[in-house]
Amino acid sequence: MFVLAALGGLPLAVLAQQPGKVYKIGLLSAGRGPASAEFPLSKDMAKLGWVEGKNVAYEARWAEDHLERLPGLAAELVRLKVDVIYTIGTLAPLAAKRATTTIPIVMAAAGDPLGSGLVANFARPGGNVTGNSMMVAELGGRRLQMMKELRPGVSRVAIFWNAANPYSTNVFRATRDAAKTLRVQLQSLELRSPEDFKEAAESALRQRAGALLVVEDPLTTDLRKQFADFAARNRIPALYGLKEFVEAGGLISYGVSVEDLRRRAAVYVDKILRGAKPGDLPVQQPTQFEIVINRSAAAVLGLTIPPSVLVQATEVIE
Numbered sequence: 001m002f003v004l005a006a007l008g009g010l011p012l013a014v015l016a017q018q019p020g021k022v023y024k025i026g027l028l029s030a031g032r033g034p035a036s037a038e039f040p041l042s043k044d045m046a047k048l049g050w051v052e053g054k055n056v057a058y059e060a061r062w063a064e065d066h067l068e069r070l071p072g073l074a075a076e077l078v079r080l081k082v083d084v085i086y087t088i089g090t091l092a093p094l095a096a097k098r099a100t101t102t103i104p105i106v107m108a109a110a111g112d113p114l115g116s117g118l119v120a121n122f123a124r125p126g127g128n129v130t131g132n133s134m135m136v137a138e139l140g141g142r143r144l145q146m147m148k149e150l151r152p153g154v155s156r157v158a159i160f161w162n163a164a165n166p167y168s169t170n171v172f173r174a175t176r177d178a179a180k181t182l183r184v185q186l187q188s189l190e191l192r193s194p195e196d197f198k199e200a201a202e203s204a205l206r207q208r209a210g211a212l213l214v215v216e217d218p219l220t221t222d223l224r225k226q227f228a229d230f231a232a233r234n235r236i237p238a239l240y241g242l243k244e245f246v247e248a249g250g251l252i253s254y255g256v257s258v259e260d261l262r263r264r265a266a267v268y269v270d271k272i273l274r275g276a277k278p279g280d281l282p283v284q285q286p287t288q289f290e291i292v293i294n295r296s297a298a299a300v301l302g303l304t305i306p307p308s309v310l311v312q313a314t315e316v317i318e
Contacts, residue, residue, distance in 0.1 A: 071099065087110070
């Protein structure tokens, strides 16, 4: 898909001083690729002066929600001698770190970099991995509390989460703890592949879930249209972790701004290509959070968004 120029094995500090070079950026994700050849990283890098085909080229590898492919895809990028590996999610940087200890790895939005062993600490990560963490432990409880505001009488909530993702596991546990305090019965629905969606959704119906929570990760994000359609068809309010779910027709999202994290990750890629060492760049934590509401979805559900929730919205989709 992308035309590449060979760079050899020169250190980044040397490469950064040589004009006319075309740098290779590898992109690795457990999820699906975008419909078009262009993806957010190339746009963000262009704003920083990196023009595809002129001074930068991309090698994108998408596991398409088949996690067993990640090690092989990471090894491919290492064999191609890319200068930086830009990763999406938590499982992708873990695979990349197992594949190389020398090529810099930038996490666009990893769940729990410290707990999963990606970095030694946030201030000085050391090694070859840095980037952004999207882990905010208390978000699980906040989301459940917001769902209680949306549907005050709800007593049973189904939560969909990717059991293969350490980040999703942490969010699920935080939500489970909050459910005890809020006196909500939480139904755990584990997903490990797209094929698990149908059975999990049917289980939520059988158990008469009064509301749904969906923990964000590449797998569930790829299924966002299925989640939105399922919730609308069965008139069940659902709260999601990312804005992308609401743009696909979902009711409401509450989580970090992935767009902000991606822009900050691109800045780190830029710094590394100009000679910075990843181990010296602190892991950044989320600073921007979004509550996005879809009024059309609320109308389909016959749901009135309470003023206490509406006033917190950063964006309302009509």
